[in-house]
Amino acid sequence: MRLSIKSKQMLILFLAVFLTFTPSQAMEEPQVKASPEEGSMSDQIDEIVSDERLDGALAGVSVRSADNGEVSYEHDGDVRLKPASNMKLLTGAAALETLGEDYTFTTEVFVDGSIKGKKLHGDLYIKGEGDPTLMQEDFEAFAQSVKENGIQEVKGDLIADDTWYDDIRLSEDISWNDETNYTASQISALTVSPNEDYDAGTVIVDAYPAETEGDPAEVQVTPENDYVEIVNKTVTTASSQSRDISIEREHGTNQIIVEGEIPLEGSRSRSWVAVSEPTGLALNLFHKALAEEGIKVKGEERAGEKTPEAADSLTSKESMPLKELFIPFMKLSNNGHAEVLIKEMGKVVHGEGSWDKGLEAVEEFLEGNDVNADEMRLRDGSGMSHVNMVPANEISQLLYQVQDKEWFPTYLNSLPVAGVSDRFVGGTLRNRMGNTAAEDNVQAKTGSLTGVNSLSGYVTTKDGEKLIFTILLNNYLGAAQSIGDEVAVALAEYESGE
Structure with a gap:
């Protein structure tokens, strides 16, 4: 077939255009290049996480918009890493959703027997339901109530009922040399704190x-x-x-x-x-308080026995609500509070105050709020376990999802604030990121274990954009806390230029 002059010209033009592309370009989708501003944020964080202190280590970083949840930066964001105390973000959110910010813990005193004259012919019980804020003065108040009810002598025994939770005192991954440290205190449904930091047990x-x-x-x-x-x-x-x-x-x-x-x-x-077996400490303080009120106990001290259903309530105390407890819990990163909340969720949701049932409740909460619990391994509520594994993207996703919750103001208010010296405001960030754009700006949960450092929370950029970030650093040698701080400060200083 012979081509006309016009057809030949069109064929030559087509071949000329086609041959200006390489074969790979002809097959690929058009590439969307990041704007210089987006590249600037990425370049800054890339440079920070390339620090030689992380050579041979892992860094999971996730940054997303607080407004729409879109991820604007990630570095190994889907890699499962140890969260340390960033685990408390999951525990705390699940507790506020499951129990409610007005939830309280009850402690009650019962008599099992008859009061004749000034003598209780029977046993005196004190029943705990997990309150981590009980202090010595509370046991003194219980003793005063016993006296006000006309009892000056207990003919039977003094019994501590801690059966609201199971009798497993430590989560399974607590190491031998941590057991006497306050950061790994034993969990009991009846316990006592030495001061208003409420380090129960x-x-x-x-x-x-x-x-x-x-x-x-x-x-x-x-x-x-x-x-x-x-x-x-x-x-x-x-x-x-x-x-x-x-x-x-x-x-x-x-x-x-x-x-x-x-x-x-x-x-x-x-x-x-x-202490070992904190129920015994609570029982000892109650016994001493009774003695100071002139009340004699003729029988023995016993622990771990359930209060009979026929027993009569003599007095009780309600703890502060969760919205108040969350200040020492999150600001000071109280491990014991986290584990109590896990057991309490297990008791309330599944009828069993155990780690297994409590963590099951946390996973159910996460799945119900578009956070993929299947990508995690959860072993405790505090983050003390080195076996917890959570991707950075899932933590930042959680922080995005909870913003619409009625209890979110309580959650946000509980997070430490960078560079603010007040202990119950700045918390674990009070001595970090001062005199930077992050000061009194970054609200975030810290985390630290040997070879692990984490920081997750909220920040407002220089031009007013609200961002959510998660930084998980694992398996480093030496110190790496400042690397997370550098990322947070870079986000606070970021300006899109639009």
Whole structure:
């Protein structure tokens, strides 16, 4: 077939256009290039996470819009990593949804028997339902109520009922050398805190220098009790000497060894120590409070027995609501609170106050809020476990989803605020990112384990855009906290230029 002159010209033009493309270009979809502004954010974060301190380590980073949830930056965002205390973001959100921000914990005193004259012919029970905020003065108030009800003698036993939860005291991945540390306190439905940080299941041990050189230090325990035994192996040295005091509980006992040297006129040495079987400490304080009110208990102390259904309620106490408890819980990253919330969710949702049932409730909450729990491994509520595995993208997705919840203001208010010195505002971020664009801007949950550092929360950029971010750093050697801070500051300083 012969082509006309016009057809030949058209064929030549087509071939010329076609041959200007390589074969790969002809097959590919058009590429959407990031704007210079978007590239600027990505380049900055890429540079930060390429820090040599992360050589051989892992960094999961996820940044998304707080307005529409669109991911604007990620670096291994779908890789499962250890979240450390960022696990509390999941636990806290599930608790607010499941229990409610007005939820309280109840502690109640019962009598099982008859009151004749001024004597209780039967047993006196104190029943705990998980309140981590009980303090010594609460047991004193219970004792006063017993007296006001006309009881001056208990002919039977004094019994602590902690059966609201199961009797497993520690989550399964707590290591042997963490067990006496306050960050791994045992979980009981009946427990006591030494002060208003509410580190339930612990005592505070203070060692002060004696007035005379060579004498043992003065050791004080808060709250005062007969449950723990102090073994004082300290000595007060010359004021020119340095302080070297160790305060440790002997594993498997409630014997606390205090040893070392403390100089004359030197500062105290203080430590929070987790007790073994905290129900016993609560029972001991109640017994002491009764004695101070002149109430005699003729029988024995017993723990772990359920209150009979026929017993009569004598007095009770409600804890502060969750919206108030969330301040010490999240601001100070209280591990015990997280584990209590896990067991409480298990009890309320599935009728069993255990880690298994509580974590099941958390997973159900996540799945119901478009967070993929199938991509996670959850082993506790606090993040103490090195076996927890959560992708950065799923944490940032959670932080996006919860913004529409009625309880979100409580959740947001509980997060530490960068660079704010007030302990119950700045929390674990009070000494971080000061004098930067992140100060009094970044609201985020911190996390730290050996070789793990995490930071997740909310930030407003320089031009007013609200962002959500998650930073999970794993398997590094040395220190890496400042790397997460650098990412948060870069986001606070970011300006799109639009």
